[in-house]
Structures are given as structure tokens and as C-alpha cells.
Amino acid sequence: MSKTKEELLKLLSDSVFEMEEEEGVRELAQEYIDAGYDALEGITAGLVDGMNRAGQMYEEEEYFITDLLLCSDAMYAGLEVLQPHLPKKDLESEKVYKCVIGVVQGDTHDIGKNLVKIMLETAGFEMYDLGRDVPLKDFVDKAKEADADLICLSTLMTTTMPGMKTVVEMLKEEGMYGKVKVMVGGGPISQAYCNKIEASGYAANAVEAVNLAKVVVGMGIPA
Amino acid sequence: MNSKERLLNTLKGNSVDRIPCICPGGMMNMVITELMHKTGIMWPDAHLDGQKMADLAAGVYEYGMFENYGVPFCMTIEVESIGGGKIDMGNEKFEPHVVEYVIGSVSDYKQLNKTDINSGRAKVTIDAIKLLKQKDDGVPIIGNLSGPVSVASSIMDPVKYYKELRRNKEDAHGFMEFVTDQIIHFGQAQIKAGADVIAISDPSGTGEIMGPKYFEEYAVKYLNKLIDGLREVDRTIPVIVHICGQMHSVYEELKHLKADAFSFDAIVGIKDVREHLGQDKILMGNVSSFALETSNPQKIQTMAQSAINNGVNILSPACGLGTQSSMDNIKALLETVKNQG
Numbered sequence: 001m002s003k004t005k006e007e008l009l010k011l012l013s014d015s016v017f018e019m020e021e022e023e024g025v026r027e028l029a030q031e032y033i034d035a036g037y038d039a040l041e042g043i044t045a046g047l048v049d050g051m052n053r054a055g056q057m058y059e060e061e062e063y064f065i066t067d068l069l070l071c072s073d074a075m076y077a078g079l080e081v082l083q084p085h086l087p088k089k090d091l092e093s094e095k096v097y098k099c100v101i102g103v104v105q106g107d108t109h110d111i112g113k114n115l116v117k118i119m120l121e122t123a124g125f126e127m128y129d130l131g132r133d134v135p136l137k138d139f140v141d142k143a144k145e146a147d148a149d150l151i152c153l154s155t156l157m158t159t160t161m162p163g164m165k166t167v168v169e170m171l172k173e174e175g176m177y178g179k180v181k182v183m184v185g186g187g188p189i190s191q192a193y194c195n196k197i198e199a200s201g202y203a204a205n206a207v208e209a210v211n212l213a214k215v216v217v218g219m220g221i222p223a
Numbered sequence: 224m225n226s227k228e229r230l231l232n233t234l235k236g237n238s239v240d241r242i243p244c245i246c247p248g249g250m251m252n253m254v255i256t257e258l259m260h261k262t263g264i265m266w267p268d269a270h271l272d273g274q275k276m277a278d279l280a281a282g283v284y285e286y287g288m289f290e291n292y293g294v295p296f297c298m299t300i301e302v303e304s305i306g307g308g309k310i311d312m313g314n315e316k317f318e319p320h321v322v323e324y325v326i327g328s329v330s331d332y333k334q335l336n337k338t339d340i341n342s343g344r345a346k347v348t349i350d351a352i353k354l355l356k357q358k359d360d361g362v363p364i365i366g367n368l369s370g371p372v373s374v375a376s377s378i379m380d381p382v383k384y385y386k387e388l389r390r391n392k393e394d395a396h397g398f399m400e401f402v403t404d405q406i407i408h409f410g411q412a413q414i415k416a417g418a419d420v421i422a423i424s425d426p427s428g429t430g431e432i433m434g435p436k437y438f439e440e441y442a443v444k445y446l447n448k449l450i451d452g453l454r455e456v457d458r459t460i461p462v463i464v465h466i467c468g469q470m471h472s473v474y475e476e477l478k479h480l481k482a483d484a485f486s487f488d489a490i491v492g493i494k495d496v497r498e499h500l501g502q503d504k505i506l507m508g509n510v511s512s513f514a515l516e517t518s519n520p521q522k523i524q525t526m527a528q529s530a531i532n533n534g535v536n537i538l539s540p541a542c543g544l545g546t547q548s549s550m551d552n553i554k555a556l557l558e559t560v561k562n563q564g
Contacts, residue, residue, distance in 0.1 A: 061472055064434030066385040073386065106317035111381050111432065133311070133322060156426065158512045158545040159252065159317050187426070187467060187488075188542055193513055 008032045009046045012078060016050025017057075019070035022077035029081035039085035047078045051122045055207045065115060068206070072118040097217050100142045101152040102130035104163035109156040112186055115206040116152060123210045124219075125150075136163050140170045143180050149217045151180055152209070153199075156187040164189075165197040181216040185209060225361030226290040227419060233536055234420065234461035234483045234505055242531065244538040244560045245507075246283070248293025249367025250424035251465055251486070252543030253283050256315050257550045261286060266546075267312035270297060270319055273350025280355060284362050288553045289539075291363045291420075294351045295344065298369040298424065299377070304338040304345050305405050306378040316546045321377045328379070329387045332398040335378070338405040340412040348409075349416045356417030366418030368410050370425020370464075371403045371445035372433075378402070381427065388433075388441055395441070403445045407452030414457050421453055423482075424465040430473030439476040450481045463507060467542070474499035489513070489541035493533040507537035510556060516545040520555035527559035 003011070012032065015025045032042050054071040057063035063071075101117050103110050110132040121127050128146050130138055139151050151171075153164045164184050171177040181200035184193070194202035200216045203209035214220060224232075230243045246253035259265045262282040269279040280292045297319040299310045309323040326332065340349055348366075355364050369377075375398060376384045388395045410421055428442035450462050464482040470491055477485070477500060484505035487496060489512070496506060510526050518526075527538055538560050544553065 064430075064437075064472075065432040066389065066434065066437060069382055069386055070389065106313065106320065108320050108322060109381075109427075111385070111427075114382055133320070157318070158516070158543050161513075161516075161545060162316075162547060188513060190513060193517075196517065 002035060003031075005035070005037045008035065008037065009042065009049075012042060012046030013050035013053065016047050016071050016074045016078065017053045019067065020074050022073055025074045025077040026081050029078040033081065033085055039082045040087075042082045043079065043086075047075045047082070048122055051075045051119075055119060055210075058205070059207050065111065068115055068118070075122070096126050097124070097150065097219055098128065098146050098148040099125045099150040099152060099213065100128045100130065100139055100146065100148045102134035102139060102154070103132035104153055104155045104160050104167070105133055105135050106160035106163065107155045107157045108132045110154070112156070112206070113152075113154040116154070116185065116209045119206045119210045120152070120213055123214065125213065136166050137170065139167050140174060140176065143171075143176065144174070148180055150183065150213060152183045152185070152213070154184075154186045155189070158188045161188055161193065164199065168197050168199055183209065183213060183216065226284075227361050227363040230291065230363045230537070231419060231461060234463070235459075236503065236505065241563045242536060242538055242560050243290050244557045245291040245363075245365070246289045246293065246539050246544065247291070247365045247367055247420075247422035247463060247465075247486075248280065248296060249422060250298045250369065250426060250543055251367070251422065251540065252296060252318060252546070253289055253293060253540075254279060254296050254546065255544055255548050255550065255553065256546045258282055258286060258288070259315055261550075266296070266315050267319065270295065270312060270344060271347060273347045273354060276347060276351035277354035280351065281358070286550060287557060288550065289557065291365050292355045293365040293367060293422070294355070295348045295367060298367075298373065300344045300348060301338065301369050301374045301406055301409060302377040304343055304409070305335050305374065305402065307336055308378070324377075324379050326379045327383070328394075329384065329391055329398040330394040332394070332401050335401065338408050340409060345409055345412070349412050352413055352416040352418055363419045364417055365420045365422050365463075366410065366413030368406055368413075368421060368423045368449070370423050370428055370442070371399055371406060371449060372428030372442050373425045374406060375399060375402045376427045385432065388437060399441060399445050400448075403448050403452070406449055410449065410453045411456045414453060414460055420461045420463065422463040422465065422486075423449065424467075426465075426467040429466065429468040430470060430476070431468040435473050435476055438473045439479070443476050443479050447479070447481050470496065471499075484537065486539060487541070493530060493535055497534050505536045506534065507539050508535050509541040510538070512540050512542040512544055512548075515540055515552050516548040518552065520551050520558075523552055523555040524559045527556050531559070531563070
């Protein structure tokens with residue numbers, strides 16, 4: 001007997017949560033589509049649900065960064081299969097919040113940045129990833145070009161922290177400060193530093209970053 | 224008691240006249256732009272020339288910042304000698320950093336180079352240690368090494384690396400064995416050249432990233448292999464290990480580390496560490512590098528005093544110094560320990 005929709009959604013969620021191999025997740029997603037079920041629900045109630053459960057475990061310190069990386073691989077494998085089946089209007093029906101993210105110039109440590117990117121993408125942000133060792137002006141230019149709501153800056157090095165302040169100052173010069181929010185994070189960064197450079201917010205980890213990002217851009221708050 | 228006697232005795236748990244105040248070098252950067260201007264020796268030049276590296280390291284002591292010499296000033300030398308990938312040498316504000324990965328998978332490790340201590344910046348470092356040793360002036364020389372996980376995850380994309388630690392264990396361990404052997408080779412050469420202490424920083428091998436199970440399997444295991452390797456040339460060489468980030472998820476695993484002293488981040492409470500690691504462990508730390516860059520000497524003295532009251536055995540910054548920190552702020556640390564008398 002074929003599986004019910006609820007059973008398949010649970011399996012999709014579990015496959016992400018339990019870090020299944022990518023091939024297995026793809027097969028499961030295909031089975032879900034072949035049964036004629038809704039692709040969007042497969043993503044939100046299946047794959048993303050699994051990723052959110054993983055995020056919950058991360059907050060409880062049962063999962064660690066490497067666990068989340070494997071969960072996200074499973075999620076993206078499933079997304080590859082489900083995304084082409086999404087009706088176009090579902091993608092355009094509501095405001096899409098856009099976020100530029102990168103590791104500031106002088107630093108190449110990008111593990112934290114990558115994780116925040118994954119979690120923000122999971123939460124529905126459209127991400128523009130500039131990578132690592134990013135020239136500071138590129139953040140401002142990309143935010144302008146993409147009409148971004150948020151810039152996320154990361155560094156793990158004390159020596160490169162001042163670059164975050166420079167980005168905030170450049171936004172002020174361009175008259176973009178306030179309209180484009182700035183979030184900062186990484187090993188040496190603290191709430192005190194965030195306040196000092198007048199960024200919009202600091203998050204200590206990827207899950208906190210998502211909650212904070214929603215708040216600073218006003219996601220989910222009726223206009 | 225001179226600086227060297229004080230530090231070495233502290234690291235071996237013997238009694239001393241007062242606590243030492245040091246900053247090892249390597250990831251735990253102790254060079255600031257103000258010092259470069261005062262000595263006339265600039266980054267990146269000092270990364271590339273043994274004499275300049277030695278002179279800038281000596282400046283740290285001579286200007287009353289810390290009670291040690293330490294080289295090198297970055298954590299890219301091991302990566303450069305093993306991988307041969309491109310390094311951006313940075314400038315007077317930024318340290319050198321890796322800008323190119325050379326292998327795509329842990330399985331490719333057999334194509335990597337063995338570290339040659341007679342060429343490149345490995346040789347520069349060894350030369351600098353020999354020059355500092357010639358001074359023979361009672362100042363301890365600290366040789367710095369990057370830890371195995373940090374080196375390995377700078378030779379290939381860390382996201383892929385961390386995944387392969389779990390999905391491709393056999394080759395992951397092969398890669399880690401190889402990398403650790405090369406770091407041992409570099410560290411043994413530092414000891415033979417005259418390093419009195421070795422400090423290892425492994426910021427990419429943390430409990431926060433790996434979780435306790437993999438922290439034990441990869442970070443602790445290869446740090447211990449490294450320490451054992453160093454002790455093949457000097458059975459009693461004191462070893463400091465710096466751990467980044469929160470440590471509470473890995474206190475049990477940390478107890479298995481064979482280091483003499485532990486250094487840790489500003490977010491970690493000294494009393495908490497003391498409680499979990501035991502009374503006999505030598506703890507080093509942990510005045511916030513952020514405060515050292517942005518605060519003033521009076522506040523820093525208060526923070527330093529608080530670290531001492533909480534039970535550090537060695538006073539030091541919690542992380543590498545930001546290069547824009549002022550010399551007056553840094554000197555406030557040493558002044559605090561001197562006032563203990």
C-alpha cells in the first residue's frame with residue numbers, strides 16, 4: 001500500500017533531521033511528487049520542518065555545526081526535486097526579503113557565514129552570498145543593486161572586525177543606513193561591539209540569527 | 224626571578240614570585256600597528272624575513288607589552304608548506320590569510336607536500352627563533368603552531384572537510400595523520416632552534432563546531448599526537464593549547480588533552496573552567512581582546528585584576544590582539560601583574 005501524504009511528509013522531515021544520504025532524500029521527494037502531493041507543502045511541512053527541528057536541537061546543544069551542515073545537504077537534495085514543481089504564483093505572492101551576506105575583507109573563515117546563509121534561506125530569505133574575504137564596498141554595492149533589506153557580516157578574526165564598522169559608515173554616506181539593516185556575528189563579535197558600531201543586531205549563533213533577522217526586517221509583521 | 228624562569232616554573236606547576244603576563248603569538252597575535260611604527264618593522268615584511276620577525280618579536284618585550292618573545296605572527300605557514308596554495312600576506316592591519324584551497328576532498332591528501340623546514344616561511348620562523356635564542360637574555364621564546372584541524376580545514380573547503388570527517392572517516396584520518404606529522408616536523412624544528420615553550424591554537428577544532436564526539440575523535444586525538452611528537456625531541460617541553468569558543472560541551476574531552484596549560488576565550492568563565500578541569504590545571508587568560516582594543520588602561524587593569532582574582536595562573540589576552548589596539552592599553556596588563564609583587 002502506498003504511503004499517505006502525512007507519512008511522506010514525516011519521512012521527508014526525518015530524512016533531513018536524521019542527515020540521510022542525499023540519494024535517499026531525492027528518492028523520497030520523487031515518491032512524494034509521483035503520488036501527486038503538493039510541492040510547497042512538501043518543502044514547508046517536510047524538508048524545512050526537518051531543518052527547523054535540527055535547529056531546535058542545535059539550540060539545545062544536542063546538535064552541533066557539523067550536524068547542521070549534513071542536515072542542510074539532505075534538505076537541498078530534496079529541494080532540487082521539489083522546487084521545479086512549485087507553481088510560479090506561490091513564489092511571487094508575498095514580499096521576498098533579500099539579504100546580502102559575506103565574510104569581511106581580510107578573513108576567509110566562512111563556516112559560520114555558510115550556516116547562517118542556510119538557516120536564513122530555510123526561513124525564506126532570498127540570499128546573495130558574496131563569499132569570503134569580501135571587499136567592504138561590495139556589500140554596499142550589492143545591497144543597492146539587489147534592493148536588499150539586510151546585510152549580514154561575519155568575521156572570526158579580531159584584526160578584521162573594524163571592517164564591519166566601515167560598512168555601516170558607508171551605508172550612512174550612501175543614505176542607505178536604516179533602510180538596509182546590518183547584522184554582525186562571529187567569534188570575537190559581541191552585543192557591545194554591535195552597539196558601538198551602530199549595527200542593527202548581533203546574534204551568537206545561526207538559529208538566533210534567523211530570529212533576529214526576521215525581527216529587524218519586520219518579516220511576518222503586517223505592513 | 225627572570226621572565227623565563229617565572230613562565231617555565233608556572234607551566235610546570237612550581238611556585239613563582241608573581242604570575243607571568245604573556246601573549247604567545249601565532250593565532251594569539253601580540254603585534255599592533257603602533258609597535259610596527261615604533262620599531263620601524265612592518266607587516267607583511269616581518270612575515271617574510273627572519274631578522275625582521277625576530278626584531279619585531281623582541282619589540283613586544285622591549286616596549287613592555289608582554290614577558291615573552293613569540294613567532295610567527297600568523298597561522299598560515301603550515302598550510303603554505305603543506306598545500307602550496309596561495310596566501311594573501313595581508314598588510315599592517317591584517318594578518319596573512321589563506322585565499323585558495325588546494326584539495327577537493329580528504330581523499331586527495333596523498334598529493335600534498337611534506338613540510339620543508341629549510342625553505343619558505345617555515346625557515347624564516349626557524350631563523351627568527353635562532354636569532355632570539357642568541358640573545359640569551361632570560362626572556363622565554365614561544366614557538367607557535369596551528370592545530371591539526373585548523374590546518375586541515377585551511378587546505379580544503381571547511382564545509383566539505385567537516386562533512387567528510389563523518390562520511391569518509393578512513394581517508395579523513397589518513398589526512399589528519401599526514402597533516403599532524405607535518406606540524407610535528409615544524410614544531411620539533413622550533414624546539415631544536417631554541418623555543419622554550421610551544422603554543423598550539425586550533426580555532427577550527429572546537430566543541431561548538433564539532434560536538435563532543437567528533438571533538439574527541441579528531442581534535443583531541445591529533446592534538447595529543449602532536450604533543451607526543453613534540454616531546455620526542457624534548458620530553459619536558461611545556462605546551463599551551465588555546466581553545467576557542469564555548470567549552471562547556473567538551474569539558475570531559477578536554478581533560479584528555481596532554482597540554483600543560485589551557486588558554487581560552489573571553490566568553491568562558493575562569494571559575495567554571497577551574498571547577499570542571501580541576502585545581503592542578505594551569506589556566507591562562509582571558510582579558511577580552513575587544514576591551515583591549517576599545518577600552519582604557521584603568522578598565523583593563525580592573526579586568527586583569529578580576530581574571531587574577533578568579534584564578535588564572537598566567538595573565539594574557541583572550542584572543543589575538545586587534546592591530547589597532549593602543550600600546551597603553553596592552554601595557555596595562557603587565558602593570559597589573561607587576562603591582563601584585
